[in-house]
Amino acid sequence: MACALRFSLALALLTTPLLAGPGVGYGRGQIHPDFHLPKLDKTMGHLSEFRGKKVFLFNFASW
Amino acid sequence: MWQKHLQPYIDRGFVVAIGVVQEQHPDRAKLYKQWRQLGWTIFVDSLNVLDHKVVPIPMGLSINGHVQFPRLTRGNLKAFLDKDERLVDTPRPRAPHAMKGDEYFYANKPGSLDRAIASYGKQKDNRRARFRLGVALRRRADSAARKPGDAQAAATAWTQALAADPNQYIWRRRLQQYGPLLAKPYNFYGWVKQARADIKARGETPIALNPEPRGSELMQRGGKVDAPPANKDPQGRIARDPGFVAVDTVVTPARVRPGHVARVRMVITIDKAFWNNEADPLTLFVDRAGVEGVFVHQNPKPASTRETRVLEFDVPIPADEKRKSIAVLGYVLFNLCEKEGGVCRLLRLDVGVMIKVDKNAPAIMR
CATH class of the missing domain: 2.60.40.10 (Immunoglobulins)
Structure with missing residues (x-):
């Protein structure tokens, strides 16, 4: 997995996702889009639930 | 590595840690979380609604939801934690590539997965809809509601999606998960065996996986x-x-x-x-x-x-x-x-x- 992480991180540094709308996206200073996704306990949740808190957001995979 | 460095700050309330996992099967992320003893809230983005092309991406967000550090490293973690911002009323737009089928996919009601498949299936020229169609079909193929041909239709949809965007590594990995042995850069779920052994050694019962990783998911060159x-x-x-x-x-x-x-x-x-x-x-x-x-x-x-x-x-x-x-x-x-x-x-x-x-x-x- 460590090999995969290194490989994927190298790619990540070369890749910038394109998102619609100025000011919304994953670039420095942009507003991270809110999302509505299931948690591991199967309840749905939003990123905006954490408004007012500094967030370390880790996008990852177990594979 | 992040857990070790962040935990003291999480304990003092300076930061919250959230995971978003790109995974077809949420149970596998659950087992991973149990193995690594992650206390974080973890969301599952099976459909790749966030539209990331690769993982991992460790990111630092301000209290207002601004991206302060698009790629956190050990070197800039302290700068992120030290950086202050005043809380203001900031609008939080939804992920821009959300689709109608997503609501059905996550509804978890009788027939909702069928409706998600129908909805994605109508968008033949939309590469994201092709990928999500594959995810939904594969989910049905792995369930008791499976229909003959579901798994093949999933592979077909993912193949079409990847053909439209060959640089989308989240999609590529999903196809490789079920693909040929020689296409795999490594054993995707080789960690499961070690995770179960470590969890049992702690006296816990590992989260059950349904379906179990098997065949090409466990193979490597x-x-x-x-x-x-x-x-x-x-x-x-x-x-x-x-x-x-x-x-x-x-x-x-x-x-x-x-x-x-x-x-x-x-x-x-x-x-x-x-x-x-x-x-x-x-x-x-x-x-x-x-x-x-x-x-x-x-x-x-x-x-x-x-x-x-x-x-x-x-x-x-x-x-x-x-x-x-x-x-x-x-x-x-x-x-x-x-x-x-x-x-x-x-x-x-x-x-x-x-x-x-x-x-x-x-x-x-x-």
Whole structure:
């Protein structure tokens, strides 16, 4: 997995996702889009639930 | 590594840690979380709604939801934690590529997955909808509501999505998960065995996985594979199965370039009968040179069972192949009993699969 992480991180540094709308996206200073996704306990949740808190957001995979 | 560095700050309330996992099967992320003892809230983005092309991406967000550090590292973590911002009323727009089918996919109600599949299926020219169609079809294929052809349709949709965006590594990995052995850069779920051992050693019970990772999901280059066994019934004298057993076949990717490899997965189900585990194991015979994989399903310990059985093999396509499709023919031999302790027989079911060859198919071997 460590090999995969290194490989994927190298790619990540070369890749910038394109998102619609100025000011919304994953670039420095942009507003991270809110999302509505299931948690591991199967309840749905939003990123905006954490408004007012500094967030370390880790996008990852177990594979 | 992040957990160790962040925990003191999490404990003091300076930061919250959230994970978003790109995973077809949420249970696997759950097991991973248990193994790593992650106290974080973890969201599951099976559909890739966030539209990331790669992972991992560690990101630092301000109290207002601004991206302060698009790629956090150990070197800039302290700067992120020290950076202040005043809380203001900031609008939080939704992820821009959300689709109607997503609501159905996550509704978790009877028929909602079918509606998600129908919704994504209408958007034939939308590569994101193709990927999500594959996710939804694969989810149904792995459920009790599966329909024949679901898994193949998933592979087809993912192949179309990747052809439209070959730099989308989240999509590529999903296709590789079920794809040929040689396409895998590493064993995707090799960690599961170690995770279970470590969790048990702590005195805990590992989260159950449904479905279990198997076949190509656990294989890597250099792993153990076999050539198909010698033909045991060349004259076709063994009685044909009258309908106790069904085989659903999946080819991944759905279109294969000459010189590349196709993965064939056969999912074998039994109805109104039981596998006879006291006789020879279920075996697949394939009439094609060069194939490698798993052709024998070893019997479980109970004398009779009814589990679904999976066999998988790779089919190399010659670099000079000119045909648009290749037929791989064979048969499965198996022992079953019509009732537990009842009449038991050796039966044969002829199987065949067509592999589509296309010089413009996406290359997944990266």
